[in-house]
Amino acid sequence: MNQIFRENLKYILAVLIVWAITFPWILRNKDTILAKFTLAYNSFFGYPNPRIAHQLIAKGDAVLEGRKEGGTDILQTIGQFFSSEENTKGSILPLDLALMEKACLYFRSKEHVEDHFLELTWREKAKDWGSPLFLRMAPQGELTLGPNPKDYWNSHIEAVLTALDYYKRALRFSGPELLAPKKIESVAWASCRPSEILLGYKTHMLETESFVLKKLTELEKVPSGLSAVQKRTVVLSSIKRSDFSEVSANDYLESLLRQILLTGMKNFSPREMDDIYERIIYFVGADEREYLKFKFRRAELFFQLGREEETYYKRAATEFKEAANIQLASEIEDINVPALLVHEFESKMKEAESYHKLKENSKSLTILDALKPKLRNVDERSVGGKKDDILKSYHNLTRSVLRKLGRYEEADEIPFNE
Incomplete structure (x- = not known):
């Protein structure tokens, strides 16, 4: 071993010297390097690639479906054995995303309240924290009490975040398809991460525009010398006319509206909000019912910027x-x-x-x-x-x-x- 090391010492030293010289540059440009690597990876597999996107979405769905059957928590079972508490159960209640979302909103509204004041009454557990999925686990005719919201949320959050990760990876390959953002929305509320919804729909909006611009450029339908705003107008016109079968004008408009309606635009800067309103107003047109409403909202935005x-x-x-x-x-x-x-x-x-x-x-x-x-x-x-x-x-x-x-x-x- 020592002999092999001595024979290759100069190569080892050369690698260490090169690494020592390049490490600061790599550290400083790591985001750019990763972006280029991702771009090359996407180009290799083809982009957008619905097949890969659907495979990743299926993996996320499988994670959630597995939790909807309930199960056994080994740690809780062991804790029950040593604590000898009669009311402690080692079973995990089935996953109900709506109940997780409710728990998230409940504790956000009570974040400054001491834990011992948040103990639920028997009536609250029976009335407010039940789920149709729990009925399968209760003996027939027995009243089913809901779980402690915090314990229930913690018992499923890891699986929900795993599914969210699969959906976000699918978003990278989905292009103008709206399925991945909708899947992200389905779990983002439950995991107390509404900003992920904004990420999903805004990414869909930008990827749709990028896809259409690339198609129009290949067909030589984009005049040279246009500014970024003019190019966007050409792209929006194409989307509105449904020039390409892969792109749905309704999906694109839904993506725009959900950025406002579901997140309240709280994670946007005012100028980003104006970009969204500009796109929406272009789509609804002067003859649509919603035109005046969005004109008013955009005016309120300008008033705020004033x-x-x-x-x-x-x-x-x-x-x-x-x-x-x-x-x-x-x-x-x-x-x-x-x-x-x-x-x-x-x-x-x-x-x-x-x-x-x-x-x-x-x-x-x-x-x-x-x-x-x-x-x-x-x-x-x-x-x-x-x-x-x-x-x-x-x-x-x-x-x-x-x-x-x-x-x-x-x-x-x-x-x-x-």
Whole structure:
């Protein structure tokens, strides 16, 4: 052995020297190296590759299905033997993702409460923490009590995270297919990781656009010299027309909407949110029921950005004005007219508030004065009842604008209790 070592000493030293020299560079560029390795790996197997994606999803499904049958926890059984507690059970209750999600939400709402105050009563276990899957394990006619939420969640979380890992690996190969993000969503809530939902659907959105852009480029349908925004418009147009059988416009739109509706956009920066709203508005179009609603939401986003950069208030005013154009939706059948009128009033009021923030108070007052005849749409005369929050905001804004214009007597005439 020593002889072999001495004969190869110079090679061993050479390897150590090379490693010592390259190690800092590898450490500094490890993410880039791994990204290139992943790209080469994907290219070798073909991308997207539904076969690999479905195999990985099947493995994740198998992990979850195995837990739905229940089982025996050896550690709990041993603990029962030594503790001699009659009520301790060594069995693992079947996996119910809905119950895990409920446990997650329950303990998040009670995170500052001491554990001994969280002990469930007999009635709570029977009423709130049961599952149809538990009935199979109870003797016929016996009332089934639910588990301790924390113990139940901990007994399954490892398997759920394993399935989540398989689904996330499948996402790398699924391309424009929506199955992997939906699988991620099914377990992300149960594992207290809602950010994984955002990762899944945003990845699907970007991969769909990348897939379409690659296809269009191969067909030479992308003019040269386009900016990134112009290329995205070409891609969105292609998706909306369903030019490629592999890409579903409905799946793409669902991916956009779920990023907002399921996560509340809490994990987005405001500018990322604007990118999503821009895509949604492009898809719903000016003739769709949801167009005005998303215009209003985008305007609220610009209003929020205006706190950091005043020029966004101008963009907010423009968006609120477009959102108030209810004529776009007036011809839609079974439209809720009272709700539409409330939407119009609130949009115009927010437009006035945007101008107030820009110190263009005369323009703001003109809009507020034009809203006076429409107060019937939000006060006690409205079909849906009085909208207290909107009325209060309207009167506070009017009072503030009048004072900025030096019209203090008129401002003081507006009662505070309205």
